[in-house]
Structure formats: C-alpha cells, structure tokens
Amino acid sequence: MAGKTISEKILSAKSGEDARAGDVVVCRVDCALATDGSAPMALDYFEAMGGQRVSDPRRIVFALDHYAPAPSRNTAQLHQRMREFAALHGVTLFEVGEGIGHQLIVESGRAIPGSLVLGADSHSVTYGALNAFATGIGSSDLAAIMIAGRIWLRVPESIKVTLTGRLPVGVYPKDVALALAGLLGADGATYQALEFAGPAVRDLDLEDRLVLANFAVEMGAKNAIFPADDRTYAYLDGRAAAPFAAVAPDAGAHYCREISLALDSLAPQVALPHQVDRVTGIANAAGTAVQMVYLGTCTGGRVRDFHQARDVLRAAGGIARGVQLVVTPASRTVLETLMRDGTLADFIAWGAVVGTPGCGSCCGTCGAIPGDGVNVISTANRNFKGRMGNGQAAIYLASPASCAAAAARGAIADPREVMP
Amino acid sequence: MTGRARVFGGDVNTDYIITSRRKRESLDPQVLRRYLFEELDADFAASVEPGDLIVAGKNFGCGSAMEVAVTAVVGAGIPGVLAPSFSRTYYRNAVNNGLLPVVCDTSGIHEGDRLTVLRGEGLAVRNETTGETIAAAALPRIMWEIVAAGGLVPYFRRHGDFQV
Numbered sequence: 001m002a003g004k005t006i007s008e009k010i011l012s013a014k015s016g017e018d019a020r021a022g023d024v025v026v027c028r029v030d031c032a033l034a035t036d037g038s039a040p041m042a043l044d045y046f047e048a049m050g051g052q053r054v055s056d057p058r059r060i061v062f063a064l065d066h067y068a069p070a071p072s073r074n075t076a077q078l079h080q081r082m083r084e085f086a087a088l089h090g091v092t093l094f095e096v097g098e099g100i101g102h103q104l105i106v107e108s109g110r111a112i113p114g115s116l117v118l119g120a121d122s123h124s125v126t127y128g129a130l131n132a133f134a135t136g137i138g139s140s141d142l143a144a145i146m147i148a149g150r151i152w153l154r155v156p157e158s159i160k161v162t163l164t165g166r167l168p169v170g171v172y173p174k175d176v177a178l179a180l181a182g183l184l185g186a187d188g189a190t191y192q193a194l195e196f197a198g199p200a201v202r203d204l205d206l207e208d209r210l211v212l213a214n215f216a217v218e219m220g221a222k223n224a225i226f227p228a229d230d231r232t233y234a235y236l237d238g239r240a241a242a243p244f245a246a247v248a249p250d251a252g253a254h255y256c257r258e259i260s261l262a263l264d265s266l267a268p269q270v271a272l273p274h275q276v277d278r279v280t281g282i283a284n285a286a287g288t289a290v291q292m293v294y295l296g297t298c299t300g301g302r303v304r305d306f307h308q309a310r311d312v313l314r315a316a317g318g319i320a321r322g323v324q325l326v327v328t329p330a331s332r333t334v335l336e337t338l339m340r341d342g343t344l345a346d347f348i349a350w351g352a353v354v355g356t357p358g359c360g361s362c363c364g365t366c367g368a369i370p371g372d373g374v375n376v377i378s379t380a381n382r383n384f385k386g387r388m389g390n391g392q393a394a395i396y397l398a399s400p401a402s403c404a405a406a407a408a409r410g411a412i413a414d415p416r417e418v419m420p
Numbered sequence: 421m422t423g424r425a426r427v428f429g430g431d432v433n434t435d436y437i438i439t440s441r442r443k444r445e446s447l448d449p450q451v452l453r454r455y456l457f458e459e460l461d462a463d464f465a466a467s468v469e470p471g472d473l474i475v476a477g478k479n480f481g482c483g484s485a486m487e488v489a490v491t492a493v494v495g496a497g498i499p500g501v502l503a504p505s506f507s508r509t510y511y512r513n514a515v516n517n518g519l520l521p522v523v524c525d526t527s528g529i530h531e532g533d534r535l536t537v538l539r540g541e542g543l544a545v546r547n548e549t550t551g552e553t554i555a556a557a558a559l560p561r562i563m564w565e566i567v568a569a570g571g572l573v574p575y576f577r578r579h580g581d582f583q584v
Contacts, residue, residue, distance in 0.1 A: 023560075024560035024561075024562055024563060026562065026582045026584045038485075040447075041447060044447070048573045048577075049572065049573050049576035049577060050576065050577050050580075074444075120485075121485070122484070122485050122509065136485055136509060137485075137509075137512065138487045138509065138512055138513040138516055139487050140487060140513070140516040140517065140571070140572045140573070141512070141516060141572075143572070144516075144572055144576060144582075147576060147580070147581075148576075148580070148581040148582060150581065150582050152562050152563070152566075154560070186482070187478075187479045187482065187505075187507075190505065190507065190508060191508050220482075220507065220508070222508055384433075384483065386435075386440075
C-alpha cells in the first residue's frame with residue numbers, strides 16, 4: 001500500500017479509517033471556531049437540528065472579531081446572542097478586543113501537531129502552520145459539531161510545495177505567498193492540500209509559516225500543512241492545550257502535483273486590484289500613488305509584521321503627507337508586545353491610527369473604510385472589489401515592509417530602496 | 421429530478437448569487453430569493469420557478485463561504501446546481517442544505533433546456549431538449565444521504581449524529 005501524505009495520516013487517525021485522497025470520512029473534531037460572522041447562523045441551525053446541549057463545550061470557541069467593536073445595534077445584538085449561548089453552554093468566548101479568532105486559536109495552543117481544527121471562516125487554514133489539519137467550514141457544519149463533535153470531510157489530494165534557498169533582504173513570507181498565488185492562480189489548488197516541504201521550511205519562523213498557510217485558501221486550497229520541527233515545539237512549549245505527536249508524510253506518499261519555489265530568486269511582490277492572483281513584481285507597480293495603508297489582519301497583523309514595517313518607516317523618517325496609516329494588531333497580546341517594546345509609540349508618533357485588535361478594516365465590517373478613488377495597500381489576503389467596504393476603492397496586497405515603504409513615499413515602492 | 425435549465429457563466433462568486441448588501445437586511449431565504457442573481461440577471465428572481473436547475477461554468481460559488489448563497493437558492497425551490505467545478509465551500513454548504521451539486525460538463529446546455537438528473541450507480545444528466553446524456557460524478561454515500569434527507573437539519577433531526 002502506498003504511503004500517505006500528512007493530511008491523509010491525520011484524517012485517518014481522526015476517522016479511524018484508512019483515509020485516502022478522494023475518500024469521504026467522518027472525523028472527530030478537536031476544536032472548532034465560530035466568529036460573529038458565522039456563529040449567529042450556526043445557532044439557528046443548532047436550534048433547527050434540535051440541539052439541546054453542546055456535546056463537548058471545551059472543543060468550541062467563539063470569537064467576537066468581525067464587528068469589533070460592534071458598529072451598529074444589529075451587530076451588538078449578534079454579540080449578545082453569542083454571549084448568552086456561550087455562557088449557557090460553557091463555550092469559550094473571546095471578547096471584543098481580544099483579537100482575531102484565528103490568532104487566538106494559535107496563541108492559546110489549541111492548534112497542535114496532528115490535530116483537526118476547523119473554523120466557520122475561510123482563513124481557518126492558518127493553523128496548518130502548526131502541523132494541524134485545518135480548514136474552513138459552514139455554519140451548518142459548526143452546528144453539527146456542537147451537537148455531535150464530528151464532521152464529514154473529503155480527504156484532499158496534496159500538492160507538494162518544496163521551498164529552497166534563503167529569502168533575500170527585503171523579501172518576506174508574504175512575498176512568497178503572493179508568488180505562489182500568482183503561480184497557482186485563484187482556483188489552482190481547489191479541493192487540494194498544499195503540503196510544504198524542503199530545506200527552506202526550517203528557516204521559516206512559526207509566524208512566517210502562519211502567513212503562508214493563511215494564504216492557501218486564496219488559491220482555492222482546502223488546507224495547507226507544514227511539518228513539525230523544533231520551531232513548532234518551541235512555539236508550543238508551555239502553550240499546547242494537549243500532548244501531541246508530530247505527523248510527517250510517509251516515504252512514497254502520493255502527490256497530485258509537485259512544485260518548487262527558490263526563495264533566493266524572489267523579489268518583493270504585489271497583488272493588483274481586484275484579484276489576489278494578479279500578482280507582479282513590485283517594480284511593475286512602483287510609483288502608483290496610495291492614500292491609505294493598512295497593517296493588520298490574520299495574514300499580516302503579528303509582532304514580526306509590525307517590526308518589519310517599523311524598520312522601514314524608521315529608516316524613512318515616518319509617513320508621507322496625505323497617507324492614512326491604519327494599524328490593527330491581530331490580538332491583544334500582539335498589541336501589548338508592541339506597547340512594551342516601543343513599536344506602538346513609534347507608529348503613533350508617525351501619525352498612525354490604531355484600531356481595536358480584530359478583523360478591523362479587512363472586510364469592511366468595522367474600522368476605517370477607504371473613500372472613493374482611494375488606492376489602499378494592505379497586508380491582508382483579499383483585494384476583491386468592495387472588500388474593505390467601498391467598491392470605488394482599489395486594494396493592493398503586499399508585505400508589511402512594502403506597505404510601510406508605500407506609507408513613507410505616498411506611492412508604491414520597493415522596500416529595498418526605502419531601507420537600503 | 422427534472423427541471424428547466426437556467427444558464428450562467430463561469431466563476432460566479434457568492435456575491436453575484438446574493439449580494440452582501442441583502443445579507444445585512446435579512447437571513448431569511450424567502451426574503452433573499454427575491455434578490456437572487458440580481459447583479460447578473462435582474463429578471464431572474466421574478467422568472468424563477470420551483471424545480472428550475474442552475475447550470476453554470478467552472479468554479480461556481482467562489483469567494484465568501486457565506487451559507488446564505490446556498491439557502492437563498494434552496495429558498496427559491498431550486499433542487500440542484502450543475503457545474504464542471506464548484507468552490508469547495510459552496511459544494512459543502514450545498515450538500516448540507518439539501519441542494520444537489522452535480523459535477524458535469526455543462527458546455528452543451530442552453531437556457532431553457534429541459535434536464536433530468538438520473539440517479540443510478542453514478543449520476544447522469546439527460547438533456548430532454550437535445551437528447552444528449554451527460555455523465556456526472558457520483559456523490560459519496562454520506563453526502564448523498566445528507567442531500568436525500570434534505571440537508572443536515574432534517575438528517576440530524578432524524579439521526580442525531582452522522583450514520584457511518
């Protein structure tokens with residue numbers, strides 16, 4: 001019998017079956033997240049299904065992140081409904097201001113090697129950075145998990161993505177993610193897993209892996225998954241919610257496709273409006289005027305991202321006139337770290353607007369909204385028309401350093417030119 | 421399952437199926453069905469009849485994973501969607517809400533064609549208008565049972581858990 005990919009091995013363990021790509025299996029779920037964007041509908045399904053109690057409330061997490069803080073009476077009422085349900089059933093609820101649900105799942109050690117962690121939000125793929133099988137599900141799925149603790153899943157074929165070489169100065173994991181999206185296209189990995197491998201993986205910090213895993217859904221992937229190594233164990237030390245064992249692919253595992261990316265040959269990348277896979281080298285967009293710069297989200301809102309942006313802005317001496325810089329840490333822990341190490345003071349001194357930890361402006365549900373005709377450059381993962389709440393704005397996606405370079409110049413620029 | 425083909429192109433995203441503007445007003449499928457596909461075909465909602473089948477190009481339901489993009493279609497009495505490929509979240513949500521996703525070549529189907537979805541070992545689509553029969557991918561057993569039950573809600577009301 002042929003060997004198995006990491007995804008096949010985890011889904012075999014969680015279903016108790018010999019799970020192979022293409023099979024549909026019913027799996028026990030270790031943890032499932034619902035946000036204020038998906039939980040209200042899940043509660044409707046829960047009631048309609050005849051749900052009386054949550055079978056194992058320790059496995060369910062609610063996060064109030066899409067409307068943080070609630071910008072309207074309707075959204076405030078959604079929050080109230082989630083709070084009441086969570087209190088009644090003993091479900092963990094992360095309050096407004098705690099941060100983005102995905103970041104909180106990772107920070108709280110709920111995503112561990114070999115685990116099955118799902119979320120009623122497409123960017124739940126992020127947890128694959130920790131050698132977990134992680135994917136986005138619907139509200140009805142979440143309701144079924146609350147009742148029965150299980151879900152049906154089709155076992156994905158895997159694309160092996162081999163990373164080689166070292167990232168050049170001024171080039172970051174976000175550039176790798178954008179380059180992959182350009183290479184595969186927005187539906188290039190539909191129904192499939194991206195399994196990362198290769199000598200460059202061990203050089204990637206855990207936060208770097210989160211960026212790559214997060215972006216997998218922009219290529220249509222079901223999940224992304226990294227091997228576990230010393231960096232994984234270091235991150236989980238004192239944090240892991242349960243004991244775990246790393247899951248490695250078998251020798252002879254079958255991959256439906258193999259691609260490789262030489263990191264040392266990459267330049268800074270940018271996704272042009274309004275498609276995530278309209279990716280080009282940043283030189284091809286240099287000089288495009290920008291009026292709003294957004295640093296944050298589940299892709300680019302962690303400590304490392306803000307440090308990279310700060311370094312560029314410090315070298316440049318601050319923000320150009322006419323640019324609104326919006327800073328939204330992915331979690332309160334990130335915010336506190338930035339406060340302690342002085343990064344936040346720098347951003348505020350340069351004139352940045354600081355938002356509540358959460359999804360912020362990313363999907364236009366709360367936070368700053370760009371005006372008509374405004375060009376935005378953002379560390380986020382989506383640039384669809386209207387994504388940030390105004391279809392008359394245009395969104396470019398880039399690394400934190402490239403976004404900071406644009407903030408410093410008032411126009412898209414190669415960060416290597418701003419910070420030689 | 422027999423119905424009239426209502427044809428759309430490829431890469432129809434969930435916002436084209438039902439705009440997020442409408443989602444903010446209501447989650448009720450009977451309200452949302454009035455605005456189905458309004459960005460693509462302003463007359464669709466008024467002309468849709470129960471039993472109509474949606475026929476689309478590749479990557480149907482891409483974009484957001486919002487489940488209302490399925491429940492609004494079901495609310496209009498549409499029992500199935502035919503496309504050569506679906507976004508995975510749309511496919512999942514379709515199964516869970518009793519909407520039959522049929523993966524098949526849709527290039528030879530025209531607006532108004534009368535279609536019959538045949539269920540045997542696999543799935544097939546007979547185009548009664550042209551006489552052509554199109555092979556379609558079979559649904560794995562558990563997905564089929566959920567669709568046949570009418571979705572996860574009736575399935576769970578009956579079984580209380582997945583039956584494996």
